[in-house]
Amino acid sequence: IILHVSLMDTLVFIISKVSGKTGTSVSIPCSYDVKHKNHVKFLCKGYYFNYCSFAVRTDSSQGIEKYSISEDKTQNNLNMTIKRLTADDTHFWCGVEINNGADDRQYFQLSVTTGTPSLSLAHQNVIGYIGDKITINCNYRNSGGVRWCKLGSTCVTKATVSGNIDGTAVIINMTISNVTMSGLKPESSGWYYCDTGDYQRPVHLTVTVKPTGKYVDPKVHIITLGMLSLAVLVALLMWFIQRCSKSCSLFSLCCDGLAPRCVSVIRCFIQYY
Ligand SMILES: *[C@@H]1O[C@H](CO)[C@@H](O)[C@H](O)[C@H]1NC(C)=O
Ligand SMILES: *[C@@H]1O[C@H](CO)[C@@H](O)[C@H](O)[C@H]1NC(C)=O
Ligand SMILES: *[C@@H]1O[C@H](CO)[C@@H](O)[C@H](O)[C@H]1NC(C)=O
Numbered sequence: 001i002i003l004h005v006s007l008m009d010t011l012v013f014i015i016s017k018v019s020g021k022t023g024t025s026v027s028i029p030c031s032y033d034v035k036h037k038n039h040v041k042f043l044c045k046g047y048y049f050n051y052c053s054f055a056v057r058t059d060s061s062q063g064i065e066k067y068s069i070s071e072d073k074t075q076n077n078l079n080m081t082i083k084r085l086t087a088d089d090t091h092f093w094c095g096v097e098i099n100n101g102a103d104d105r106q107y108f109q110l111s112v113t114t115g116t117p118s119l120s121l122a123h124q125n126v127i128g129y130i131g132d133k134i135t136i137n138c139n140y141r142n143s144g145g146v147r148w149c150k151l152g153s154t155c156v157t158k159a160t161v162s163g164n165i166d167g168t169a170v171i172i173n174m175t176i177s178n179v180t181m182s183g184l185k186p187e188s189s190g191w192y193y194c195d196t197g198d199y200q201r202p203v204h205l206t207v208t209v210k211p212t213g214k215y216v217d218p219k220v221h222i223i224t225l226g227m228l229s230l231a232v233l234v235a236l237l238m239w240f241i242q243r244c245s246k247s248c249s250l251f252s253l254c255c256d257g258l259a260p261r262c263v264s265v266i267r268c269f270i271q272y273y
Contacts, residue, residue: 013152014094014106015193015200019117020085027124028108029191029202030094031077031152036104040097043069043080047091049105055092056080075190077151079204085112111199119146119199126203129210133182136203138194148172148179151191151202165192181205 013031020026032041040059046052056067058078068081082089089112095105111117119139128134138146148170149155156163156170156179163170168188171180181188184207193202 014108015151015195015202016107017109017111017199018201019111019113019119019199020082020089021117022085022087022112022114024085025081025083026085026110027079027081027202027204028094029077029079029151029204030106031075031191032096032104034076036096036098037073037076041069041071041078042095042097043067043082044093044095044105045089045091046093049093049095049103049107052091052093055082077191082110085110087112117199117201119194119196119201124203126205128181128184128188128205128207130184130186130207132184132210133180134184134205135178135180136192136194138177138179138201145174145196146172146177146179147195149193149195151193155195 015028018026018028030041032039040057042057043055044052045055056069058069058071066083068079068083070079071077072079078094080092080094082092089110091107091109093105093107095103097103116139126134126136138148145158147155147157148165150165154165156165156172158172158174161172161174165181166187168184169182171182172178173180179194186207189205189207191202191204193200
């Protein structure tokens with residue numbers, strides 16, 4: 001469930017309930033209003049906002065190991081990471097500091113379990129290529145199915161199963177809980193989340209140009225190098241012979257001494273190599 005809170009002129013989007021496994025990390029996005037680009041953002045821990053304690057802020061050094069916060073000002077969103085999850089990591093707020101006014105903020109809940117969470121994703125960061133498709137597995141343990149959403153945009157729901165989000169085609173395969181997005185564009189990049197209704201799980205997609213360089217087996221390089229060396233050796237030998245081939249007989253070479261002269265191949269090698 002996405003909460004869209006509008007308090008006077010404030011606006012914060014965040015997913016409301018995220019599941020995670022003990023000991024792992026989870027990155028949670030939070031998007032804020034463009035007009036608050038230059039404000040301080042923070043992650044605060046506690047059930048009541050007035051009593052919550054800052055976990056990490058964008059204006060202080062990131063010395064805290066347990067939490068990290070980073071900001072993408074082009075997308076107006078935050079990446080808040082909570083590491084080494086414990087059952088105590090439950091109530092949090094994503095906030096934007098407003099001077100002389102109430103901070104713009106939104107509550108979210110973490111559900112940390114020791115077993116496999118009811119909703120999990122293998123990877124939180126995925127890379128797709130322009131024009132390609134990408135398949136993401138949303139492991140979930142409920143019969144209701146999932147919906148796939150882009151943070152701050154629309155969702156493809158279990159009712160529609162296929163649709164598009166900002167022009168990118170989306171197909172949800174309910175039987176294997178896979179979501180496929182095709183015809184990827186650079187604009188398809190961003191935060192998405194799987195939503196079972198009870199839980200959400202965010203994943204960040206980066207769409208880039210497909211690398212053109214083909215993978216070359218190291219063995220091929222060795223063979224190429226070997227053949228090149230052989231060619232150079234043969235060329236050298238030819239040049240060597242060429243130098244005085246006119247005056248030397250068939251089985252002798254012109255050895256490169258101070259005074260080139262014709263000697264047998266064997267003698268030449270013993271003498272000079
Ligand atoms: C479902 O998604 C997972 C993870 O991306 C992938 O490994 C698997 O092959 C997909 N299954 C199908 C049938 O596409
Ligand atoms: C879902 O995936 C299964 C297994 O790969 C496949 O047999 C089935 O046709 C897919 N369903 C849709 C609607 O694509
Ligand atoms: C979010 O922050 C974590 C921790 O710094 C990092 O590992 C992850 O890659 C970040 N995700 C994105 C989409 O920037």
